[in-house]
């Protein structure tokens with residue numbers, strides 16, 4: 001599978017279709033060495049290239065056939081808005097915040113011949129992606145892994161990572177990077193108070 005936005009941060013993708021949610025969040029770069037916003041206005045080509053790869057991976061990961069998402073220039077601000085709403089929702093989750101409704105999207109729930117139920121995204125462009133991302137969030141919530149998708153606590157970073165720690169206690173996208181920087185800051189602060 002190929003998750004370009006998440007992989008450029010050297011992060012492991014979330015399992016299954018949930019990686020699509022992480023992928024959208026990581027289109028806003030957290031890495032100062034690679035600051036490109038993959039959904040920036042005026043860069044429709046880069047956004048489409050990202051969408052092609054991400055949606056192909058999502059289709060492969062979830063056992064779907066060929067899915068093609070076509071983006072227009074009008075989709076880009078909508079996708080950035082969706083990304084921001086997701087980020088705020090996950091941060092509220094992390095802080096134990098109250099229930100705030102950020103966004104909504106229609107999906108189709110289908111009953112298949114073999115008795116299985118599927119949730120299919122609806123619409124086109126940004127609406128389709130919102131539908132796919134919220135459906136994956138719902139499925140992840142049902143299986144208990146939604147709370148493992150997190151935003152790095154370093155406000156200047158905000159990379160989306162999947163917490164694989166046993167007790168789901170991770171708060172940094174990288175313990176050696178953002179975690180270490182916070183640790184050093186706290187040490188300096190303690191020393192300052194003591195001296």
Ligand SMILES: [Zn+2]
Nearest residue numbers: 152157173178
């Ligand atoms: Zn970080």
